Amino acid sequence: MSEFAAVDVIRAKRDGAALSDAQIDWVVDAYTRGEVADEQMSALAMAILLRGMTPAEIARWTAAMIASGERLDLSAVTRPTADKHSTGGVGDKITLPLTPLVAACGAAVPQLSGRGLGHTGGTLDKLESIPGWRASISNDEFKRQLQDIGAVICAAGDGLAPADRKLYALRDVTGTVEAIPLIASSIMSKKIAEGTGALVLDVKVGSGAFMKDLETARELARTMVRLGQDSGVNTIALLTDMSTPLGLAVGNALEVTESVEVLAGGGPSDVVELTVALAREMLTAAGIDADPAKVLESGAAMDTWRAMISAQGGDPDAPLPVARENEVLRAATDGIVSSVDAYGIGVAAWRLGAGRARKEDPVSFGAGVLLKVKPGDEVRAGDVLLELRADDPLRIPAARATAAEAVVIGAERPTSTNLVLDRIA
Known part of the structure; x- marks a missing residue:
């Protein structure tokens, strides 16, 4: 007979009380074992969303989430370890060029990644094109590749923070994804359990992110940095x-094609800028003195990319899937592109088949949106603004309507904004 009852823990948080260590340990463990039902954890998650922690x-x-599973021991890896986590966005392929770049600079990057859901893309979906x-590798393969190549991007094993896997799926269908305590604990339980020595968090802010405003994003960032530092992980x-x-x-x-362009010394300036900025932070946190911009120019990161892809069964030279249908969206008037809304473009790509509505849905690897303009660009009536790509032509009309609303053409040049808005350490 348990000393706790789930309903008592729910009531305590519902009424604004702080849960005791014993209550937290019990409820996370009991939920993982199936003693606490999904509907009870749903109620607790909603109470946490509304009352905070x-x-x-x-x-x-x-x-407690970490204790629900195993912790990876990376002590046998002779390079300093550094990882990055993004809270998710639209066109956010940074993990792909960043991981081999940081490895080429001398670090080992144990990058456990996830799949996309809704308007945000997933790193594993991109690489599976x-x-x-293959995304799934054993712990022994993981450590060996980390030592030999310095770069791994793969799915988290079933033994890593299993409480989080159950709770994450529940939050998605109960309107509690936005709870900062649950976001922070979800991300940091996996990152601490994976055994990295340094961690850089890329907390996205804006329409295409979960955090729409700067202050909420700062709160999440501070919470995660504190969790990492308190656990002995050098976190910024x-x-x-x-x-x-x-x-x-x-x-x-x-996005894979664009990432390879970056590794080859080209690619869009914003992708290059953020890749290098995050690489600098990761290397500094790991205690490595290297200039990632020079390493990127040298081509060494491309060599690491090829080795990393090959080690997990991929063919870095193979042609990538191409969608069967292609339709362009043109400018209706002359003017200046005042904005390209990330959320709208993300939803359009999702409607074209690039994303999924439920975890079990398949994705279309060739589907998506290719932008031909960015904010500040001048356009003439009839100029191509973007391309829509899909395997199923029936997906295009709804995506076209969403994408058309996402690109706004005005008379004045928009004020430029910095890509990096703040740093929290």
């Missing part, structure tokens, strides 16, 4: 703009 509660909740590449956060899509490609294979 103290820093001590969040720290204990995160520790490469023929043969950059707040970065997600009001406009990153780069020009939104969609799985399209």
Whole structure:
């Protein structure tokens, strides 16, 4: 007979009380084991969303999530370890060029990534557009690749923070995704359990991000940095703009192509800028003195990319999937592009088949949006603003309507904004 009852824990948080360490330990463990039902954890998650948690509660909740599974021991890896986590955005393919770049600078990057849901893309979906590449590898393969190549991007194993996997799926269908204590503990439980020594958080802000305003993003960043530092992980956060899509490609294979362009010394300036900025932070946090901009120019990061893809069964030279249907959207008037709304473009890509509405849905690897303009560009009536790509032509009309609203043409040049908005350490 348990000393706790789920309903008592729910009532306590519903009424604004701070949960005790024992209550938190019990409810996370009991939920993982199936003793606490989904509907009870749903009620508790909603109470946490509405009532919040103290820093001590969040720290204990995160520790309980970590304790629900295994912790990876990376002590045998001779390079300093550094990882990055993004809170998710539109066109956010930064993990793809960043991981081999930081590895080429001398770090080991144990990048556990996820899949896309809704308007935000997932790193694993992007990489799975490469023929043969596999997301799931064993812990032994993970450590060996980390030592030999310095770069791994893969799915988290079933043994890592299993409480988070159950709770994450529940939050998605109960309107509690936005709860900062639950976001912070979800991200940090996995990152601490993976065993990295340094962590850089890319907290997105804007229409295409979960955090729409700067203050909420700062609160989340501070919470996660504190959790990391208290657990012995050298953690810093950059707040970065997600009001406009990153780069020009939104969609799985399209973003892989753009990432390879960056590794080859080209690619859109904003993708290069953010990749190098995050690489600098990761290397500094890991205690490595290297200039990632020079390493990117040298081509060494491309060599690491090829080795990383090949090690997980992928063919870095194989042609990527191309969608069967292609339609362009043209400017109706002369003017200046005043904004390209990240959320609208993300929804358009999702409607074209690049994303999924439910975790079990398949994705179309070739589908997505190719932008031909960015804010500040001058256009003439009839100029192509973007391309819509889909395997199913029936998906195009709804995506076209959404994409058309996302690109706004005005008379005045918009004020430029910084890509990196703030740094929290």
